[in-house]
Amino acid sequence: MRWRLWLLMAPAFALLLSIFAAPLLHYLWLSTQVQSVLTGLKPQPIGAQQWLRLWNDGRFWQDSWQTLRFSAASVSLEMVLGLAVALLLNQPLRGRGLLRTFSLLPWALPTTVMALGWRWIFNDPYGPISRMLAGLELPAIPFLSNPALTWMATVGADTWKTMPFVALLLLAGLQTIPTDLYEAAALEEATQWQTLRRITLPLLTPYLLIALLFRLAQAVGVFDLIQVLTGGGPAGSTESLALYAYLNAMRFLDFGYSATLLLGSFAILLILCSTVALMWRWSLRWQGGLR
């Protein structure tokens, strides 16, 4: 009987292994090769050269910084706004279901579609923001041409698209909290802030962690949004790691280095996620010690 169960799982796991595990192993091998126009696109062993090149590549470190900056800013914005929206939608309001549907719409749109839309909204001087500012006789904001602002524009667009996902996940978490806890808190005349701190947030912890880790992993791999909204510009100031790896493969035809970059991004992602998970565990233990 047992072997039949494994047989049922075999096709799915075979595909999973070939889509997730095989590529990573392939990159490990490819990162020890040089495969570019110079070698006639044939792989030739080169040892650890590609990894040395990565270590000395200023553009890799700059893109890492930019990717982390983007991820930190957009994920924290999404978590805070997402929690606020989830709390709002959890209240017994009229038209709640409709509101929930409408607020989820941005999440369902293709990223390339909405990135194109945002390019038009941020347009200077014809976009709505510039026009509104012009109507108020204020100077226009060069969202897409000033490096100091462009990365914030990408954060804004990303938050618009993915905040609903976080809100929805947290809303599902909120609905698992028994209402008698809130009734008890109301009897004790707890303030709203106390109720949030002492009841809602602790019970929401697992959902917050899931949303955080999931969003963090996706944000570190940001590609579609950047490629369409800014193309990595101006002057490479919004280029993400994934975009750099893509350019290496598709534009510079340097496959060995592209694989090295992809593995480098994966390593950064692993470090980031395990740091968050560890910090979370420590903070839980620390709180436990206080109680």
Add this chain to the structure above:
Amino acid sequence: MARLLLLLWSLGPMFWQLYSSLKPSEALSGVGAGGWTLENYRQLLQGDPPFLTYLINSVEVGASSTALTLALAVPCAYALSRLSRRQARALTSLVAAAAAFPAVLLFLALLELARDWHLANQLLALSLPYAGLCLPLVILLLQAAFADIPIVLEEAALIEGMDLWQRLRWILLPLMAPAMASSALLVFLFSWNEYPIALTWLSRTELLTLAPAMARIAGSSVYTIPYGAFAAATVLGSAPLILLMLLFQRQIISGLTQGAIKG
């Protein structure tokens, strides 16, 4: 008040696109007068290839990916829910890690796969990587649904002498319908929106799915500003999805939250 703000934040950008798509280009650049027009849509629909081609391609890829994903995920999720708890937990955590993995990091290896196996520029072949990428979330979702079905139901069927196939077909799958509908919608949404793999697998214009087609429209004219046409493209590209969301919001929402939480 807060509700109004939320509505404005979510829908405002979309209404701006709708508004822009109905205005002539001169009005958008502030030269000409206002007035409404369908010119932008006419241009788009009569383009070469017509915009509708991309939508049809996306529907084809979406449907085949959905079918393939469910065909692989249903037996796998059933088996996972019947394994011993220790084994199931080990496998489930692996699957959950894969669910969060950013797909874009896989594009290079998948590109080589497409080249070596001659899968590039084959619309339906895209459902292979798409099914692979969707499997983790769908397996988690369906496994949770299988686990919710009381085991006595299946035991009773076993006593009646039903074999595995009959039990699945007549007892379990009817009870699984809501979870399967949620999964199907999520896979469809994913493949409609997926960009990096479609971008690297498809190069022939008439085979493009919506996402790379939009990016190509965006990149084609950096210096001129046919934003009316852009806006019309965003409206046409998102309309089917908005319709899908409005029709099936309950299934999509429950699938999204169940899949993420149970895993």
